[in-house]
Amino acid sequence: GENVEQHPSTLSVQEGDSAVIKCTYSDSASNYFPWYKQELGKRPQLIIDIRSNVGEKKDQRIAVTLNKTAKHFSLHITETQPEDSAVYFCAASKGGNKLTFGTGTQLKVEL
């Protein structure tokens, strides 16, 4: 089955700096890669996703890049703010099937 690895497990940045979280996947047939944000005590919520037919997608301060050859994808957050502090999960699936999640990254944005 699919295996998703996520790094780093914790990340601290200064407010205004950029943050990058990286994930690798094992199944070359995977074609859908979402990122979820989970604030403390709350449910995970989708923040951005990318499909295998594109290499990059942006939404304001958030961007995701995908390298199908290397089987890795990354989340980029620019101009970080304190409200960006949360746990971020990457995931992968194929054909809209079940999602396999990474182990999560605890992002802390320091003032």
Added chain:
Amino acid sequence: DGGITQSPKYLFRKEGQNVTLSCEQNLNHDAMYWYRQDPGQGLRLIYYSQIVNDFQKGDIAEGYSVSREKKESFPLTVTSAQKNPTAFYLCASSTKAGTGNTEAFFGQGTRLTVV
């Protein structure tokens, strides 16, 4: 907070007892999922169902059981065979596989503690 509802929010169970966690959605989604969340281990899939009256085991199904008698409901039973049931359980739903819109919507979770 609408769409997918889990209950209860907190649940305490004595060792040797079975407990059932509720998950209901009104999003008309075909697919429903149960994940277990432990610190440092992300979200691990327990069971999933893509259509009524059908479900498949996920990566950590041992000690759990599910049913899918209605499209809106996907209850999870944690049995006494589950050796380490204390965890945070998340239910999710999404539109049918292959439709192109695969965003998963999560419930608010149930924290189960064995006492």
